[in-house]
Amino acid sequence: xxxxxxxxxxxxxxxxxxxxxxxxxxxxxxxxxxxxxxxxxxxxxxxxxxxxxxxxxxxxxxxxxxxxxxxxxxxxxxxxxxxxxxxxxxxxxxxxxxxxxxxxxxxxxxxxxxxxxxxxxxxxxxxxxxxxxxxxxxxxxxxxxxxxxxxxxxxxxxxxxxxxxxxxxxxxxxxxxxxxxxxxxxxxxxxxxxxxxxxxxxxxxxxxxxxxxxxxxxxxxxxxxxxxxxxxxxxxxxxxxxxxxxxxxxxxxxxxxxxxxxxxxxxxxxxxxxxxxxxxxxxxxxxxxxxxxxxxxxxxxxxxxxxxxxxxxxxxxxxxxxxxxxxxxxxxxxxxxxxxxxxxxxxxxxxxxxxxxxxxxxxxxxxxxxxxxxxxxxxxxxxxxxxxxxxxx
Ligand code: ATP
Ligand code: MG
Numbered sequence: 001x002x003x004x005x006x007x008x009x010x011x012x013x014x015x016x017x018x019x020x021x022x023x024x025x026x027x028x029x030x031x032x033x034x035x036x037x038x039x040x041x042x043x044x045x046x047x048x049x050x051x052x053x054x055x056x057x058x059x060x061x062x063x064x065x066x067x068x069x070x071x072x073x074x075x076x077x078x079x080x081x082x083x084x085x086x087x088x089x090x091x092x093x094x095x096x097x098x099x100x101x102x103x104x105x106x107x108x109x110x111x112x113x114x115x116x117x118x119x120x121x122x123x124x125x126x127x128x129x130x131x132x133x134x135x136x137x138x139x140x141x142x143x144x145x146x147x148x149x150x151x152x153x154x155x156x157x158x159x160x161x162x163x164x165x166x167x168x169x170x171x172x173x174x175x176x177x178x179x180x181x182x183x184x185x186x187x188x189x190x191x192x193x194x195x196x197x198x199x200x201x202x203x204x205x206x207x208x209x210x211x212x213x214x215x216x217x218x219x220x221x222x223x224x225x226x227x228x229x230x231x232x233x234x235x236x237x238x239x240x241x242x243x244x245x246x247x248x249x250x251x252x253x254x255x256x257x258x259x260x261x262x263x264x265x266x267x268x269x270x271x272x273x274x275x276x277x278x279x280x281x282x283x284x285x286x287x288x289x290x291x292x293x294x295x296x297x298x299x300x301x302x303x304x305x306x307x308x309x310x311x312x313x314x315x316x317x318x319x320x321x322x323x324x325x326x327x328x329x330x331x332x333x334x335x336x337x338x339x340x341x342x343x344x345x346x347x348x349x350x351x352x353x354x355x356x357x358x359x360x361x362x363x364x365x366x367x368x369x370x371x372x373x374x375x376x377x378x379x380x381x382x383x384x385x386x387x388x389x390x391x392x393x
Contacts, residue, residue, distance in 0.1 A: 003060070006067070007164055008050040009075035012174060024050065027072040027175035030237065034066045047116055047158075051079075064168055069235045071201050073170030077154075082161040087122065090161055091134040097163050098135055098142075098153065108145035109135070113155040120157050127155060174203030176237050181205040182316065183278040184287040185270060186241070187346050188224045191289025191319050193232050193336040194327050198318035199287050200236035207281055208239050208392075209274050211246040216351075221344035229392035231336045238393035242277055245386055246270075248379045250351060256371040259353040263297045264360050265369060266351065268309035269380070275310045276384060284313060291319045291327065301359040308362055 010027065028043045028050060035041040039058035044051055052067070067076050082093045098105075113127035122130065131153070132144050156162040184196040186208040200206050210225045226241060233239045249269060257265050274286045290298045297306070307315055319327050331337040 003078040003080070004054050005079040005081050005162065006052040006063075007077040007079050007162070008052060008067070008073055009077065009167065009170070010050065010072050011074045011172070012072075023072065023175055023178050026177050027070060030070050030175060030177075031067065031073075034070060035063065038062050038066060068168075068170055070175070071171055071173035071203065071235065072175040074172055075167040075170055077164040077167050079162045079164040082163065085120070085157060085161045087130070091131055094131050094153070094155065094163055095134055095138045097165075098139065101165065102151070105139040106141045107150040108143050108148070109151040109153055110144055110146045110149040111135070111153045111155060113157065116156065116158045127157065131155065171201065171235065173201035176200055176203055176235075177205050179203035180285075181207060181281070181283045182285045182287045183274055183281065183283040184208045185274050185289075186210050186225055186229060187289070188221055188228065188340065188342075188344055189289065189346065190324075190331050190337065190340040191291065191294075191327055192287075193228045193289075193340060194330045194334070195287050195289040195316075195318050196232045196239075197235055197330065197334050197336075199285075199316055200232070204285075206232065206236040206239050206287075207242070207277075207283060209242045209244060209277055211244050211270055211273075213247045213250050214245065216247065216250075217345050221346065224339060224342055224344050226390055226392055227339050228336055229390075231334070231339060233393045235334065238391060240281070241390045241392050243388040243390065244273060244383050245388075246383060249376060249383055252372060252376050252379055254351055256375060257368045260355055260357050261360065261365060261368050262351055262353050263356050264302060264305055264365055265372075267297060267306045268365070268369075269376075271306060271309040271315070273380070273384060275313055277387075278313050285316050286310065286313055287316045287318070289319050289327075290317045291322055291324070294324065296356045296358045299358050301361075302357075305360045305362050305365050 024045055028045065031043045031052065039054060040056040042053045042055065064076060067073055080097045082090055111128045111132045113124045115124050115127065136142055151165050153163065153165045179202055182199055182204045184192060184206055186192050186196060187210070196206050196208065208229050212222050222243065229239045229241045250266060253262060253265050253269065271286065278286050290303060293299060296302065328337060331340060
C-alpha cells in the first residue's frame with residue numbers, strides 16, 4: 001500500500017510538562033532535516049500528535065530507516081487517509097485496508113476510534129461497533145477481543161479519517177539537543193562510538209576529540225575516526241570532531257615515565273585535554289567507551305586514577321557495565337561495527353608496555369608525572385593550539 005502519512009509515537013517527551021512543546025519541536029526539526037534529502041515532506045504537530053506527510057514520491061524503506069534514527073521517536077505508524085468519511089464509504093475503505101495489510105485474516109482484533117470531529121454522526125463507541133461488524137462480515141475468521149486483541153485498528157475521525165494498526169519501532173530516547181552537550185573521546189575502536197550513541201540517545205548533543213599520533217598512527221586511522229563520527233552523526237546530528245596531534249606529548253611521556261604506567265599517564269593527559277576542550281566548547285561532560293575490566297587500564301583501580309585527572313566535568317561511561325558482546329550488538333545495530341574492526345593502529349596501543357600496572361595508586365602515578373614538569377607544558381599548549389577541526393555529518 002502507498003502511504004502518504006505516518007503518525008509518530010513518542011513516549012518520554014510526553015512527561016516533560018511545560019517543556020513538552022520544546023521537546024516536540026526539537027524532534028520535528030530533526031525529522032525534517034533527516035527527511036529533506038528523500039523527498040518533499042511536511043512534519044507537523046496537531047491535536048497533540050506528530051504527523052509526517054509526503055508530498056512527493058519517496059522510497060518507503062529509506063523513510064522508515066531515517067525516522068528510526070531520530071531519538072525521541074518510539075513508533076512509526078503508516079497511516080491510511082480516508083477523504084470521504086461518509087460512513088458507508090469509510091467502512092468499505094477500512095475493510096480494504098485490513099484486506100491489504102493482512103494476508104492471513106485469522107486473528108483477534110478490536111477497533112479503537114477517536115472522534116475529534118464531534119459533529120460526525122456516530123460517536124466513538126458506535127464507530128467501534130459498526131466498523132468491527134463490517135470487518136467481520138467481510139472476513140468471518142477474524143474475531144473481536146476487546147481485552148487482549150492481537151491487532152488494534154486505530155481510527156481517528158477529523159475532517160478526514162486516519163486508519164493505522166502497525167507500529168514500527170523507533171530508537172526511543174530523547175531528541176538530541178534537549179540535554180546539553182558532551183565531548184566524547186572517540187578512538188577508532190568499537191566501544192567509544194557506542195558510548196557516543198548511548199549518550200546522544202538521552203538528548204545530549206555530541207562533539208568528539210581524537211588523539212592522533214602521526215607517524216605512529218596513520219592517515220587511514222584518522223580517516224576511520226572521521227568515518228565513525230559520520231556514522232554516529234546519523235543519530236546524533238552533525239559532530240564537530242577535534243583532532244589533536246598528540247605525538248610530542250606522547251613521546252615526552254614515553255621518554256620520562258615508567259613504561260608500565262604509560263597507558264595510565266597517557267589517558268590522564270588525554271582526559272585533561274578533553275576536559276579543556278569540553279569547557280572551551282560549552283560541553284558539560286566528557287564521554288568514554290570504557291567498560292570495567294575489559295583491559296588493564298580499565299580495572300576499577302585504573303579507572304579511579306584516570307578519573308582523578310578531571311575535576312571540572314563528570315566523565316560519563318555508558319558502556320561501563322556492558323559485556324563486550326553487548327557493546328558489539330549495539331555497534332552492529334547502529335552500523336559502526338564494520339568500520340570499527342578495520343585493523344588500523346591506535347596511539348594507546350602503539351606505546352603500550354608488555355606488563356602494564358593493573359592496580360595503580362594515585363600517589364605513585366602523580367610521583368611519576370613529576371618527571372614531566374617543565375617538559376610537557378609547552379607541548380600540551382602546542383597540541384591544544386594546533387587542533388584540526390572536521391565537521392562530520
Ligand atoms: P574503544 O573500543 O572505544 O577504542 P578500547 O576498548 O580500545 O575502547 P582503550 O584503548 O582503553 O579502550 O580506551 C578507552 C577509552 O579511551 C576509549 O573508549 C575512548 O573513549 C578513549 N580513547 C582511547 N584512545 C583514544 C584516542 N586515540 N583518541 C580519543 N579517545 C581515545
Ligand atoms: Mg581502542
